[in-house]
Amino acid sequence: xxxxxxxxxxxxxxxxxxxxxxxxxxxxxxxxxxxxxxxxxxxxxxxxxxxxxxxxxxxxxxxxxxxxxxxxxxxxxxxxxxxxxxxxxxxxxxxxxxxxxxxxxxxxxxxxxxxxxxxxxxxxxxxxxxxxxxxxxxxxxxxxxxxxxxxxxxxxxxxxxxxxxxxxxxxxxxxxxxxxxxxxxxxxxxxxxxxxxxxxxxxxxxxxxxxxxxxxxxxxxxxxxxxxxxxxxxxxxxxxxxxxxxxxxxxxxxxxxxxxxxxxxxxxxxxxxxxxxxxxxxxxxxxxxxxxxxxxxxxxxxxxxxxxxxxxxxxxxxxxxxxxxxxxxxxxxxxxxxxxxxxxxxxxxxxxxxxxxxxxxxxxxxxxxxxxxxxxxxxxxxxxxxxxxxx
Numbered sequence: 280x281x282x283x284x285x286x287x288x289x290x291x292x293x294x295x296x297x298x299x300x301x302x303x304x305x306x307x308x309x310x311x312x313x314x315x316x317x318x319x320x321x322x323x324x325x326x327x328x329x330x331x332x333x334x335x336x337x338x339x340x341x342x343x344x345x346x347x348x349x350x351x352x353x354x355x356x357x358x359x360x361x362x363x364x365x366x367x368x369x370x371x372x373x374x375x376x377x378x379x380x381x382x383x384x385x386x387x388x389x390x391x392x393x394x395x396x397x398x399x400x401x402x403x404x405x406x407x408x409x410x411x412x413x414x415x416x417x418x419x420x421x422x423x424x425x426x427x428x429x430x431x432x433x434x435x436x437x438x439x440x441x442x443x444x445x446x447x448x449x450x451x452x453x454x455x456x457x458x459x460x461x462x463x464x465x466x467x468x469x470x471x472x473x474x475x476x477x478x479x480x481x482x483x484x485x486x487x488x489x490x491x492x493x494x495x496x497x498x499x500x501x502x503x504x505x506x507x508x509x510x511x512x513x514x515x516x517x518x519x520x521x522x523x524x525x526x527x528x529x530x531x532x533x534x535x536x537x538x539x540x541x542x543x544x545x546x547x548x549x550x551x552x553x554x555x556x557x558x559x560x561x562x563x564x565x566x567x568x569x570x571x572x573x574x575x576x577x578x579x580x581x582x583x584x585x586x587x588x589x590x591x592x593x594x595x596x597x598x599x600x601x602x603x604x605x606x607x608x609x610x611x612x613x614x615x616x617x618x619x620x621x622x623x624x625x626x627x628x629x630x631x632x633x634x635x636x637x638x639x640x641x642x643x644x645x646x647x648x649x650x651x652x653x654x655x656x657x658x659x660x661x662x663x664x665x666x667x668x669x670x
Contacts, residue, residue, distance in 0.1 A: 291410075291470075292410040292411055292419075294468075295406060295407075295410055295469065296407065296411075296419050296422055296423060298464065298465070298468045298469060299362075299402075299403040299406055299407070299423050299426070299469075300422055300423045300425065300426040300429075301426065301461070301464060302362065302366065302399075302403070302426070302461040302464055302465050303399055303403055303423060303424070303426025303427055303430065304425075304426035304427070304429040304430040304433070305366075305430065305457040305458060305460055305461035305464070306366055306369060306396060306399055306426075306430065306457070306458050306461050307426060307427045307428075307429070307430025307431055307434070308430045308431075308433055308434045308454050308457035308458075309369055309370060309373045309392070309396075309454045309455055309457050309458040310338050310369065310373070310392060310393070310396050310458075311335075311427075311430060311431045311434050311435075311516065312373065312434050312438055312450070312451055312454035313334040313335060313338075313389070313451075314334075314335065314431070314434070314435070314516045314517060314520065314538060315434055315435040315438050315439050315520055315534075315535040315538055315539075316438055316439065316442055316447050316450060316451065317331050317334070317517065317518075317520050317521055318520055318521060318524050318531050318534060319439075319442050319443075319447045319531060320334070320447060321521070323447065324382060326382065327633075327637065328518075328521065328633050328636055328637055329630060329633040329634055329636075329637055330382065330633075331517070331518075331521065331633065332517050332518070332629035332630045332632060332633035333382075333386060333629070333630065334385075334386070334389060334517070334629075335513050335516060335517050335625060335629055336513070336625060336626045336627075336628075336629055336630060337386040337387075337389040337390045337393070338389045338390070338392055338393040338396060339393055339396075339513070339622040339625035339626055340390055340393060340626055341389075341390045341391060341392065341393025341394040341395075341396070341397065342393040342394070342396050342397040342618070342622045342625075343393075343397075343619050343622045343623050343625075343626060344394070344397075345393070345394045345397035345398070346397045346401075346615045346616070346618040346619035346622060347612070347615045347616065347619060348397075348615075349361070349365070349397040349398040349401050349402075349615050349618075350401040350612040350613070350614055350615020350616070350618075351612060351615070352398065353398065353401040353402050353405050353615075354405070354612055357471070358402040358403070358405050358406040358409075358469070359465060359466070359469040359470070359471060361398050361401075361402050362398055362399065362402035362403065362462075362465050362469070363462045363465040363466045364395070364398070364462075365394075365395040365396065365397065365398030365399060365402070366395060366399075366458045366459070366461040366462035366465065367395070367458070367459065367462045368391070368392070368394060368395030369392045369393075369395035369396050369455075369458040370395075370455045370456065370457070370458030370459035370461075370462065371455070371459075372388045372389070372391040372392035372394075372395065373388070373389075373392050373451060373454060373455035373458065374451075374452055374455035374456075375388045376388035376389050376392065376451060377448045377449075377451035377452045377455065378448065395458075397615075397618070397622075400598055400614055400615075400617075400618045401612075401614045401615045401618065403423050404420065404423075404598055404599075404602050404614045405602075405614070406469070407419045407420055407423060408602050408603075413603075416599055416602075416603065420595040420596070420598060420599035420602075421595040421596065421599075422595075423595065424594050424595025424598070425595075427591065427594065428542050428587075428591055430457075431516070431538075431539070431542040431591075432539040432542050434454060435520075435535045435536065435538040435539035435542065436535065436536060436539045437453075438450040438451075438453070438454060438535070439531050439532045439534075439535040440532055441453060442531075443531065443532070492604060492613065496663065497663045497664060498601075498604055500659050500660065500662070500663045501597070501600060501601065501604075501617070501660070501663075502601075502616065502617060502620040503620070503656075503659065504554070504558075504597075504656040504659055504660050505597050505617055505620045505621040505624065506620045506621065506623055506624040506627075507624060507652045507653070507655060507656040508554075508558060508561075508593055508597070508621070508624065508652070508653065508656050509620070509621035509622060509623065509624020509625050509628065510624035510625070510627050510628030510631065510649075510652055511561055511565070511589070511590060511624075511628065511649045511652050511653050512590045512591060512594070512624070512625070512628070513624065513625035513628040513629050514628040514629050514631070514632035514645070514649055515541065515586065515590045515649070516538070516590070517628075517629040517632070517633075518629065518632055518633070518636070518642075518645070519534075519537065519538050519541055519583070520534040520535060520537070520538050521534075522568070522642055523537045523538075523579070526571075526642060527573075527574065527579060529576075533576075537579060537580060537583050538583075540580045540583045540584050540587070541583035541584065541586050541587040541590065542587050542591060553592070553593070553596055554593040554596050554597055554600075554660060555657045555660050555661055557588050557589050557592040557593040557596075558589060558593065558653045558654070558656045558657035558660070559589075559653070559654070559657050560585060560586075560588045560589040560592075561586065561588070561589020561590055561649070561650075561653040562589065562650045562653040562654040562657070563585075563589075563650075564582055564583075564585050564586035564589055565586070565589070565646045565647070565649040565650035565653060566646070566647070566650045567582055568582070568586075568642065568646040569642070569643050569644075569646030569647045569650065570643075571641070571642070571643055589653060594621070597617060597621065598614055598617055598618070600617075601613050601614050601616065601617035602614050602617075631645075631648070632645040632648070632649070633645075635648060
C-alpha cells in the first residue's frame, strides 16, 4: 500500500514524461534526417539505390553494437547522465557527417552517431519504469515513443525545404543541433538519478544474469519479432520518399510530406495485442504498395498514414513488454537487448529492400517481402503465452 501511495504522489512523473518525449523527438530529428534527404543525397553524391539504403543502417549499426553496453550504463550511471552524453555524441557526429566528403567517411560518422543514439531507449524506458506504476507504463511508453514519430515528422516536413534552399549539408547541420538541444534539456530538466524513485534499493543488473530470461520461448519470439518489424520499419523509412518520387512522380518536398504523414500514423495502444494489430496493418498497406496501383495524392496519404501504424506503432509497446519482463532491476539491460534485436532489423531491412529493387527493377518484390515479414511477426506473437502476468 505504501508503494501505491508513493506512486500516486509522484506528480512530477508527467513532467518527466514530457521531458523524455521531447528529448526523444529532438534526437530523432538528427538520426532520421537522412530519410527525407535521400532523393537529394542520391543525386548529389551519385549513389545507387542500394547505397542510399546504407545511411540508416550505418546509424543503427552503432546502435546495435552499443545497445547492450547502453543498457548496462543506464543501470550503472543513471538515465540523466547517460542520456545527455548520448545526445551530445549523436549531435556532434551528425554535424561532422554533414561536412564529410565521400560516402565512406559519411557512413563512419553516422555509425558513431548511432553509438550515442543507442542510449535513448534504455534511458527513457528506465526513467518511465522507475516513476510510473504498472497500470500507466504502457501509456507512458507509448507517449514517449511518439517522440520518434514527432521527430521524424519535423525532419520530413522541414529538412527538404532547407536543403533545397541552402543545400543538404546545411539541413543536416540543423538536424544535428536538435540532439545538442536535447542534451541541454535533459541536464537542466531531469532530476539526479536515484532520488525519489519507486525502485530505490533495487540491486544492479549483471550481463551474466540474462540467461534466466531465455528459459521459455516467449521472450525469444518477442525479440525475433522485433527483428522482423525493425526490418520493415527501416525499409519504409529509407525508401518511401524515393518510392513517391520515382513511382508516384512527386516532388522532393511532397515526398517528404508523404513520409511525415506515414510517421504520423505511428501511434500505439496496449502491449502485445496492439503489436500484433500493428503488424497486420503493416502487412495490408505493404501489399497495397506492392500492387503498383497508381494512387491519387489523397489516397496515397491515407495509405501512408495507416502504414505508419504498422511501421512505427509497435515500438513503444515492444519496449514496454521487454522492460516489464525484466522488472525494475533489469529494465535497462533487457530494454537494451530488445533494442539490439529491433535495430539489427534496421541493419538488414534497407539493404535488402534496395537489393530487391535493383534486382527486379520495380518496387513490387520489396513491398511483398515487407508484407511477409510483418505477417510472420504477427503470427509468431499470437502463438506465444503472455510475457507478463498482470493481476
